[in-house]
Amino acid sequence: MSFGAPLLLRSLNPLAVAAGEDIPDAVTIDGVTLSRSDLLGAATSVAERVARAERVAVLARPTVTTVLAVIGCLIAGVTVVPVPPDSGTAELEHILGDSGAQAWLGEAPAQTHLPVVPVRVHARSWHTYSEPEPAATAFVLYTSGTTGPPKGVVLSRGAIAAGLDAVADAWSWTADDVLVHGLPLFHVHGLILGMLGPLRVGSPVIHTGKPTPQAYAEARGTLYFGVPTVWSRIAEDPDAAKQLASARLLVSGSAPLPVPVFERLRELTGHAPVERYGMSETMITLSTRADGERRPGWVGVPVAGVRTRIRDEAGAAVAHDGESIGGLQVHGPMVFDGYLDRPEATAECWTEDGWFKTGDVAAIAADGFHRIVGRESVDLIKSGGYRIGAGEVETALLGHPDVAEVAVVGLPDADLGQRIVAYVVLGSAATDSIEKALIEHVAEQLSVHKRPREVRVVSALPRNAMGKVQKKLLG
Incomplete structure (x- = not known):
């Protein structure tokens, strides 16, 4: 044979x-x-x-x-x-x-x-x-x-x-x-x-059908995968969360994990979650490591075989200072072969020197840690001469106890070019001053120029069939 x-x-x-x-x-x-x-x-x-x-x-x-x-x-x-x-x-x-x-x-x-x-x-x-x-x-x-x-x-x-x-x-x-x-x-x-x-590594896998806190708690595994919604629900169920204390690793992906959920999981399970970044076209290219630091709001360093870089609109290199943001480009053996029967779309997402343009905006710290701040098409906001990632503003707002969901966009502004507007779904009853309080909250958490100029309270955010927010319908 x-x-x-x-x-x-x-x-x-x-x-x-x-x-x-x-x-x-x-x-x-x-x-x-x-x-x-x-x-x-x-x-x-x-x-x-x-x-x-x-x-x-x-x-x-x-x-x-x-x-x-x-x-x-x-x-x-x-x-x-x-x-x-x-x-x-x-x-x-x-x-x-x-x-x-x-x-x-x-x-x-x-x-x-x-x-x-x-x-x-x-x-x-x-x-x-x-x-x-x-x-x-x-x-x-x-x-x-x-x-x-x-x-x-x-x-x-x-x-x-x-x-x-x-x-x-x-x-x-x-x-x-x-x-x-x-x-x-x-x-x-x-x-x-x-x-x-699991079939490559040789480890058993238990698929729970639905990713409920109870199902995860009863499975008694060592390694758990979940999206932020799953981890948020587990964090709200202390009894289930505490059953995961015997696990080795909790991994979160597919979307940013809100910092309050990260901290609550660490408190209840004793585990700081591993966060990672990837997409259909690249699989996983960035991750915090089992044997390394877990930094809330950051997706870690390149995995084996991957190189990364960030570039501005002119293609120039962006400083790795943890604050400056640019379009994230990756190079590695797990990148896809292209879009089926779409040579033009395939060509558009590669640079002349062979790097894949992810379409995401990121910051890279001096120690190599990466932070994803959104999509270039809808999440890169240019306001008052600053380049701001909607994702970091959203993360700050999700850290407020009254905020359940949020989407941040840049809307046309005669003075600023774009003004930062936050669409917020509240997890509690609105108060008369909630909009002002949320603006001040962001100004305290981030640089003042990253604060929303306007907060709009809504009952729900527009989403597609995959559950992703359709920001182009806001405004």
């Missing part, structure tokens, strides 16, 4: 399974636990059914079917197109048409026009496949579409392997860990980090 490139999912090595070296609780999801042998046998059965396909769609519900569908495709070298299970009709048609998916693998939405290939959980096959080359495409992941129709992000097997190895190094992640999370399986965080990561 011969394998070409190194195995992407190292812990599913058929030679180890054939030798009887099993992992009895390799994956637990949807109330079902599968051993390493179960996973390999069932997923290889899936591989046999799809081996002649080029690209298939997977309705990414948190089920055993989804896990086996993805692993089966990776074994056979077939590209996976994960589809959000709550996709509306227009989004679904766009993803299927744009990706060129030839069939659904496993579950399928009602009234689909594509053929459906079943996933049989109890089927087994021990056929062996040569490992596809690292340059082969593993996934086409669709972006959230905040600036137009979702684009297909093409990720190679080699990029995924490099990205997973880099975070395993940063977080000291080993086969002795037990990962717990309840994240969606159609994006990098839940699927690639949260499911393929």
